[in-house]
Amino acid sequence: MSAAAINPDRNFKYWIIAPAVFLMLAVGLFPLIYSLIVSFMRIDMMDTDTSFAGLYNYKNLFQDLRLWQSLLHTLIITAIALPLELLLGLAMAYLFLEKMPGRQIFISLLVLPTIISPIVAGATWRLLFDNQYGPINQILAWFAGERVNALWTISPRLVYPAIIFCEIWQWTPFMFLILLAALSNVDKSQTEAAEIDGAPFWRVFRYIVLPSIWPVMSIAILIRGLDLFRIFDIIWALTMGGPGTMTETISIYTYTQGFKQFETSYTAAMAFLVIVILTVVIVWAIRRMGLAK
Amino acid sequence: MSSALPFHRRKGFRLAMRYLIACILVVIFVFPVYWLFIISFKTPDEIFAYPPVWYPNSIQFANYLVLFKDGDAATVWNSLVLATISTFFAMILGTIAAYSLVRFKTGGENLAVWIISQRMMPPVAIVFPVFLLYVWLGWVDTYIGLIVLYTAFALPYVIWMMRGYIEDIPLELEESALVDGCTRWEVLRKVVFPMARSGLFATAVFTFVFSWNDFLFALVLTRTEVTTYTVQVTHYFGGQSNFWAKIAAMSVLGTIPVFITVAIMQRYLVRGISMGAVKG
Numbered sequence: 001m002s003a004a005a006i007n008p009d010r011n012f013k014y015w016i017i018a019p020a021v022f023l024m025l026a027v028g029l030f031p032l033i034y035s036l037i038v039s040f041m042r043i044d045m046m047d048t049d050t051s052f053a054g055l056y057n058y059k060n061l062f063q064d065l066r067l068w069q070s071l072l073h074t075l076i077i078t079a080i081a082l083p084l085e086l087l088l089g090l091a092m093a094y095l096f097l098e099k100m101p102g103r104q105i106f107i108s109l110l111v112l113p114t115i116i117s118p119i120v121a122g123a124t125w126r127l128l129f130d131n132q133y134g135p136i137n138q139i140l141a142w143f144a145g146e147r148v149n150a151l152w153t154i155s156p157r158l159v160y161p162a163i164i165f166c167e168i169w170q171w172t173p174f175m176f177l178i179l180l181a182a183l184s185n186v187d188k189s190q191t192e193a194a195e196i197d198g199a200p201f202w203r204v205f206r207y208i209v210l211p212s213i214w215p216v217m218s219i220a221i222l223i224r225g226l227d228l229f230r231i232f233d234i235i236w237a238l239t240m241g242g243p244g245t246m247t248e249t250i251s252i253y254t255y256t257q258g259f260k261q262f263e264t265s266y267t268a269a270m271a272f273l274v275i276v277i278l279t280v281v282i283v284w285a286i287r288r289m290g291l292a293k
Numbered sequence: 294m295s296s297a298l299p300f301h302r303r304k305g306f307r308l309a310m311r312y313l314i315a316c317i318l319v320v321i322f323v324f325p326v327y328w329l330f331i332i333s334f335k336t337p338d339e340i341f342a343y344p345p346v347w348y349p350n351s352i353q354f355a356n357y358l359v360l361f362k363d364g365d366a367a368t369v370w371n372s373l374v375l376a377t378i379s380t381f382f383a384m385i386l387g388t389i390a391a392y393s394l395v396r397f398k399t400g401g402e403n404l405a406v407w408i409i410s411q412r413m414m415p416p417v418a419i420v421f422p423v424f425l426l427y428v429w430l431g432w433v434d435t436y437i438g439l440i441v442l443y444t445a446f447a448l449p450y451v452i453w454m455m456r457g458y459i460e461d462i463p464l465e466l467e468e469s470a471l472v473d474g475c476t477r478w479e480v481l482r483k484v485v486f487p488m489a490r491s492g493l494f495a496t497a498v499f500t501f502v503f504s505w506n507d508f509l510f511a512l513v514l515t516r517t518e519v520t521t522y523t524v525q526v527t528h529y530f531g532g533q534s535n536f537w538a539k540i541a542a543m544s545v546l547g548t549i550p551v552f553i554t555v556a557i558m559q560r561y562l563v564r565g566i567s568m569g570a571v572k573g
Contacts, residue, residue, distance in 0.1 A: 009477055012477045013393045013396075013397035013399045014393075014399065016389035016390060016392060016393045016481075017389070017390040017393040017394070017399050017400070019386045019390075020386045020387055020389075020390035020448050020452065021390070021404075023386070023441070023444060023445040023448060024408065024411050024445055024448055024449065026441075026445060027419060027423060027442060027445040027446065028411045028414065028419075028445075030422065030423075030426065031418065031419045031421070031422035031423060034422040034425070034426070035418075035421070035422055038422075092318065095311055095314060095315065095318075096315070098311075100308060100311060100312070106315050106318075106319060108559070109319050109322070109323050110318060110319060110322050110323075112322065112323060112326050112552075113322055113325070113326070115502060115551050115552070115555050116326070116548055116551075117505065117506040117508070117523050117544075117547060117548070117551075118506060118508065119506075119508040119523045119526060119527065120329075120523070120526060120544040120547060120548060121325075123329075123526055123527075123530075123540050123544055124325050124326070124328065124329045124544065125325065126530075126540075127328065127329065127332060127537060127540065127541065128325055128328060132343060133340065133341055133342070133343060133345055133537075134345070135324075135328060135345050135347070138344050138345050141344075169321075169322065169325065172322075173322065223413075226413045226415075229415065230415035230416065230417060232416075232417060232508070232509055233508045233509070233523075236508070236527070237527065237530070250415075250417075251415060251416075251417040251509075254417045254418065254421070255417055255509070255513075258421045258424075259421075259424075259513060264425075267421055268421065268422070271417075271418040271419075271421055271422065272418075274415060274417075274418045275414065275415075275418045275419075278413065278414065278415065278418075279410060282409075282410045282413045283406055283410050286406050286409050286410060287406065291406075291409055
C-alpha cells in the first residue's frame with residue numbers, strides 16, 4: 001500500500017485537488033493535443049487521410065482571407081463595444097454611487113439584461129429590430145415623421161450597429177455592477193479633500209479614483225474583452241454571420257468550418273492556433289495583473 | 294459628499310436629475326425584457342399588427358400551452374437538470390480544490406495561473422475535439438456528456454471564487470477541530486463548508502447561470518434527447534416567417550427560473566460580485 005494508507009494526511013492536499021485537475025485537463029489539455037495531431041493530417045468530409053501532411057493546414061490558414069476577415073470583424077466589435085460598455089457602466093456607477101431612496105430597486109432592474117441568456121438576448125433584439133412589427137422602427141418613425149423600414153439584421157450598413165446595441169445593452173449592467181462596487185470602496189476622505197481644495201472632477205478621477213479602482217476595472221476589462229473575442233450567441237441569433245459573411249466572427253467561422261463544412265483537420269489547426277495565441281495572451285495578463293496571487 | 298454645497302435647492306435639483314436619468318435608464322434597459330414578455334402573451338393578430346401593439350389587451354396563455362402540448366417545454370427541464378447537477382459537482386470538486394490551493398499552496402503559482410487561464414478559453418476551440426471524443430464515447434446527446442463538460446468548464450470559476458472565501462476562514466477554527474480529533478475530511482465537512490456558506494451560495498448561482506446560458510456546447514453536443522432550452526429557441530428561427538410567439542414564450546420559460554433564483558439569492562450575490570472582482 002502507498003504512503004497515503006499509512007499517513008492519510010500526507011497526500012490529502014493532492015487527493016482533494018486531483019478530481020478537479022483531472023476534469024480540467026480532460027477538457028483543456030485533451031482538445032489541445034488532439035487538435036495538434038489532427039491538424040497535421042488531411043481529414044475532411046470527402047477524405048480521411050490520416051498520413052502526416054506537414055504544415056499543409058497551417059499554410060492554408062495564412063492564405064484564408066475569410067479567417068482574417070472574421071478576425072477583423074471580431075476586433076471591430078470588441079473595439080467599439082468594450083469602451084462604450086466601460087464608459088456607460090462607469091457613468092451609471094457614478095449616478096448610483098450616492099445613496100438615494102429606491103436605489104436598490106433601480107439597481108435590481110438595471111441588472112436584468114445581464115442575467116438573461118445571451119441567445120435569448122439576441123432573439124429578443126431580433127424581435128425588437130423587426131422591420132415591420134418591431135418597436136424600434138416604430139419609435140424611429142415618431143421622430144422621422146414617416147414610416148421607417150430599416151432592415152437592421154439584413155442591411156450591410158445596419159448589422160454592426162444592431163449587434164453592438166444588443167451587446168452593449170446586455171453587458172453594460174455587468175460593468176456597472178463591478179464598477180459600482182469598486183467606486184464604493186474608494187476612500188471618500190481623499191476625494192472630498194481634493195474637491196474642497198477645488199480640484200476639477202476629472203483630476204480627482206484621474207489621480208485618486210482611477211488608481212484605486214484600476215485593479216478591479218482591469219479585471220472587468222479582461223473578462224469582457226475575452227468574452228467579446230469569443231462572441232457567438234448574440235450574432236448567431238441576430239444575423240448568423242450574415243449578410244453573406246459580413247458579421248462572421250472567429251467563433252462563428254470556426255463553427256462553420258467544423259460543423260457545416262466538416263473540414264476536420266483544417267478546423268483543428270484553427271482551434272489549435274486560437275488556443276495557443278489566447279493562452280499566451282491570458283497567461284501574460286494574469287501574471288501581469290497578479291491574479292494568481 | 295455634496296455637503297460642501299450649502300444650498301438645499303441645488304441638492305434637491307441634483308437628486309431630481311439623478312432620478313430622471315435613472316428612470317430613463319431603467320426604461321431603456323428593461324423595455325426589451327418587457328417586450329419579450331408581452332409578445333409571449335399576445336395573440337397572433339396583436340403580434341403582427343402595424344403599428345405595434347404596446348400592451349396586450351388581454352393576457353392569454355395559448356402560446357405557452359402549445360409549448361407544453363408539443364413537448365417543447367421539456368427542454369427547460371433538460372436545462373434545469375444539466376445546470377443543477379453540474380453546479381452541484383462543480384461546487385464540491387471546486388471548493389475542495391480551492392481549499393488545497395489556499396491551505397497547502399498545492400502546485401504553487403503555476404497551477405493557479407493555469408486554472409485561471411482555463412476559465413478564459415473560447416468554447417469554440419474546445420467543443421470540436423470534445424465532439425469527436427464524445428462520438429467515440431457514445432456521449433453525444435446524453436446527460437452525462439454535457440454534465441461532465443459543464444462541470445469541467447465551471448471549475449476554474451468556482452476555484453477562483455472559493456479561494457477568496459476560504460482565505461477568510463480563520464485558521465484557528467480548523468486547527469482546533471484537528472486537535473479535537475477531526476480528520477482532514479471532517480474539517481472540510483464540519484468547518485470549511487459551513488463557514489464558506491455565503492460564498493458557496495453566491496458562486497453556485499453564477500455557476501448555475503453560466504451552465505444555464507450555454508448555447509454552443511448544447512448546440513453541438515445534443516440532438517433530440519437532451520436539447521436545452523437555448524437550442525430550442527433557435528429552432529424557431531427561420532427566415533422571415535419567425536415563430537414569434539414560440540420564440541417569446543420559450544425564452545420567457547427559460548428566463549423565469551433564473552430570475553427566481555437570482556431574486557431569492559440576491560443578498561448573497563451583491564457580496565459575491567464585489568468580492569469576486571476585488572479579490573480576483
